[in-house]
Amino acid sequence: MGFFDFLNEKIAIDLGTSNTLITYKGKIAINHPSIVAINRLTGKIIGVGKEAGMMKGKINKNIQTLHPFKNGVISNFDAGEKMLKAFIKQLSTLKSSFFTSSYNMIISIPCGSTEVEMRAVKESAKRLNAKNVFLIHEPIAAAIGGGINVLEPKGNMVVDIGGGTTEIAVISIGSIISGQSVKIAGNVFNEDIMQYVREHRNLHIGESMAEKVKLQIGSAVSDLKKPPPDMKIEGRDLLTGKPKQISLSYKEIERSLDKSISQIENAIMETLSEIPPEISADIYNSGIYLTGGGSMLRGLDQRLSWSTELPVHLGDQPLKTVVKGSEIVLKNLDRYTGVLVRKK
Ligand SMILES: Nc1ncnc2c1ncn2[C@@H]1O[C@H](COP(=O)(O)OP(=O)(O)OP(=O)(O)O)[C@@H](O)[C@H]1O
Numbered sequence: 001m002g003f004f005d006f007l008n009e010k011i012a013i014d015l016g017t018s019n020t021l022i023t024y025k026g027k028i029a030i031n032h033p034s035i036v037a038i039n040r041l042t043g044k045i046i047g048v049g050k051e052a053g054m055m056k057g058k059i060n061k062n063i064q065t066l067h068p069f070k071n072g073v074i075s076n077f078d079a080g081e082k083m084l085k086a087f088i089k090q091l092s093t094l095k096s097s098f099f100t101s102s103y104n105m106i107i108s109i110p111c112g113s114t115e116v117e118m119r120a121v122k123e124s125a126k127r128l129n130a131k132n133v134f135l136i137h138e139p140i141a142a143a144i145g146g147g148i149n150v151l152e153p154k155g156n157m158v159v160d161i162g163g164g165t166t167e168i169a170v171i172s173i174g175s176i177i178s179g180q181s182v183k184i185a186g187n188v189f190n191e192d193i194m195q196y197v198r199e200h201r202n203l204h205i206g207e208s209m210a211e212k213v214k215l216q217i218g219s220a221v222s223d224l225k226k227p228p229p230d231m232k233i234e235g236r237d238l239l240t241g242k243p244k245q246i247s248l249s250y251k252e253i254e255r256s257l258d259k260s261i262s263q264i265e266n267a268i269m270e271t272l273s274e275i276p277p278e279i280s281a282d283i284y285n286s287g288i289y290l291t292g293g294g295s296m297l298r299g300l301d302q303r304l305s306w307s308t309e310l311p312v313h314l315g316d317q318p319l320k321t322v323v324k325g326s327e328i329v330l331k332n333l334d335r336y337t338g339v340l341v342r343k344k
Pocket residue numbers: 015016017018019020071072073161162163164165166185186187211214215218292293294295296297298318319
């Protein structure tokens with residue numbers, strides 16, 4: 001690094017399918033849904049993040065809302081870069097130093113990212129004034145953010161359930177020794193709820209309503225100790241076409257999510273079956289570290305603990321662990337160079 005590198009601001013970025021988080025000066029300065037609203041006629045961005053999120057599902061024919069990242073990778077590059085640019089512009093209003101003009105960035109990426117995707121993320125970051133760009137795999141960042149010492153010669157298992165993907169990884173001495181990325185996570189849970197309500201209750205509901213249902217009465221088990229009360233939801237009656245309200249119970253939502261959760265369980269079991277016996281012994285004792293927004297589904301930790309017969313630890317700020325871990329790495333690069341995807 002050069003003499004003037006102390007002038008580079010350090011920022012950590014978690015580009016999620018559902019949420020984008022950016023740290024600045026040790027704090028989470030940006031925490032927005034990853035949504036862009038675009039004017040179809042002019043191609044111009046009319047809102048990003050929370051502002052665009054409010055337009056979702058309530059748009060007119062000239063306005064389109066889109067998620068630039070799908071299943072953890074950038075699916076719409078132009079929109080993704082514009083969104084990130086808008087967020088970084090918001091950061092510059094917080095700047096204290098007159099001289100600072102560039103960034104040392106760390107960006108977390110899913111384990112399944114291809115070379116092309118990684119290069120694209122790096123190039124995008126460079127266009128946004130990044131001097132140095134470091135990439136880190138999400139489960140490693142999540143483990144570090146959750147306080148796990150990933151550098152020791154000991155196996156740790158992380159399950160990060162996001163919006164687009166569930167990343168399952170077994171980490172030892174700073175790298176992923178076994179794992180997989182499955183496209184079953186929070187968004188699929190929402191689709192399951194929409195499908196259940198359509199097929200069993202003849203009601204067509206939107207994605208935002210399904211998300212509300214998941215947060216309010218979503219469950220991974222059918223015998224919650226503190227069951228949430230039934231929830232009234234509104235949508236379009238498939239038989240009459242009229243607006244209609246129905247009442248849903250958490251047990252119905254548990255049924256609707258069962259298949260997807262079983263698929264996540266199968267992927268965890270598969271990963272466990274592939275690891276060396278010494279690492280199995282470590283995980284028998286340390287258990288599974290569960291994180292990501294999807295991990296907050298009621299009873300999910302309990303259900304995964306039953307099915308794997310392992311202790312499952314739920315992080316206390318599951319939406320923030322990845323960006324927190326990335327930031328720790330960026331601040332302590334000497335210690336953590338080995339965990340980066342590529343060294344600069
Ligand atoms: N209390 C909750 N119960 C269940 N799910 C929740 C809860 N809170 C948030 N979620 C879900 O968490 C998901 C977002 O999690 P997170 O921000 O970790 O994902 P992401 O990083 O954007 O996605 P990805 O890692 O797939 O790119 C969303 O699907 C959201 O609905």
